[in-house]
Amino acid sequence: MMTSPTVRLEDLPNLQQLLESRWSELHDGQQQESVFRYQLIIERERVTDGRAGFLLQLNRQRTTERRKPDIFSGLRPLFDPTRFNFNKVDSREILLEFTIGSTLVSILINNSPLTRNHVLIVPDLTQNQPQVLTADSLTVAVQLMLKLADRNYRILYNSPGALASVNHLHLHLLHISHKLYVEDACLTELQNGLYRLDNQPAKAYCFVLDPLSSTATEFANRVHQLIRILISNNLAHNFFLTWNHNRSNLCAFVYPRLVACENKQIAPFNVAACELSGFVPLGLESDYERLDEQQLEAYFQQAQGEHLYATVDGLVARGR
Template identity: 40%
Template sequence: MAAKRRIAFDLNEFKKKYCLLQNIPNVFAYNLNVSESKYLPGTCKFYAELNPERTQLRRHPQTISSLRPKFDENMFNFKKINPNEQLMQITYNDIKVDMIINRSPLTPFHTLIIPDLNGEHAQHITIVSLNFSIRLLLDLQETTFRIGYNSPGALASVNHLHLHLINLDKVLYIDIAELELISEDYIYRLHPHMPTEAICFVVDKSDSEILLDVKIKQIYDFVMWLCENNFPHNIFMTKCINSINKLKIFIYYRQEFCVIKDLSYYNIAFCELSGYVPVGDKSLFDKLTEKDVIERIQNESGKISKNIYDYFNKKM
């Protein structure tokens, strides 16, 4: 049976509750205050923001050393949050999806999507979480909301399944990056002359239930293949800038397994790979260049072998 397309999510109610929580002491680690921002000079449109509080006040990230980690009740997990951090709970295909604030926000309305919170799922993507996230963004009329996911080894901070809903009203590198068709009529890669590598699936609100389910299953199967072959990965979902009804799902893959975040610098996760670079240090922000970011991305990601693209020649 095809999954339900509509999700009972009231964006106005969500925003109202989020704003109310900002007035309650000790819910957020800080009040978001991006003191400076800029596009880095160059051709890629990398956008940087200075947000020192996140560097100073966020929870220390966990070390997750496996792409298929086990849930550890003794470590911090989202069952241990302050109840005031919960915004709402949505029933989706018999699963309860919790929307909780990110208490150390990057953007306005930065929220964590926690599918089946009490199911104690480790930070390993599920087809339910992909279905929910993709359908949620397809239904939203605002183009500024994006969803991201970091796998273990690709800067995941908490070993409890979660995705990030962020709100960023900026054109990013990934919004305008050139694509090259590799399979079907909706599976692309970033063009070889682009400075980063990723696979991109395009889904459309006009897709039939059957086709949408097929696309999501293809995304899930590819991510599972990455796990089986020890490729850490990041996911970024964003509306197409020329069509509010189309959604691009980028899957970045990495050769190198990174388990520790350097909180004194900036890290390469789904935000940075997509062209959004939050920085916590003023001196670093002032001297940051597009070349610096690209070199750091390429050094952390490593050169991807051809078998990534062979996957689609064999499977699709």
């Protein structure tokens, strides 16, 4: 049973428990017809040798059983009601609904999960917003991260041209019980609280939120300023929200891409938000066994573009 849409996030002290118990009930319960495409089984798991320590997981079913991703062009695609969207899901897939400010937030299972409790965050589901990150949706993401007691949760988003698979505004919530390299990497401050991830496998810009000194809305608006610059310059991007190494501050990483990838893999795996951040799910055992940090970094550079910082730094400095 869903929570009433009139319930506010602040009135859900047991949000995490609700989410996890309802996810488990659907995934683990004995139902005649499951809403999941497969039972999540991580066959193998290892951490790469080297400075980054990527978490590699073998999940063959994700590759073979998931719904085929849609192909859509441009960073501002029009919402197409005839294509798959989240209004068409089985009603059992909606775990929770509540409001954050004026936004109605629907929490849906991801029926092809990467981790346990892998869900989708869909702001104002029936308004049929395309997969373009908004300031309100960023505020929702930050508020949810602040609400969840377990700080191994992360939130991510993939834009069109950066391996988004559904053109209906949504973010992913994942539980990853592993420290990711971006969480304790040194950051270079550029200007006004904007940082850059230097000398690391992926290229990213970062904003840091101290929950005691800034609000979720203020933080989301700062992140969205960068997102707007990227969109206005037709640069695809990935977004990753996580806690830092000591779990005191939130870090929002934005990974620009100089060349859009229209749902065509340029590597043996998706080079999207979680992979760029250090979590690499794989569908083939041969890839799981052979990939190392040098190869992963090469794939990241190919996906993002070799001279990315030279391009984006200039756009950020000019504010356009």
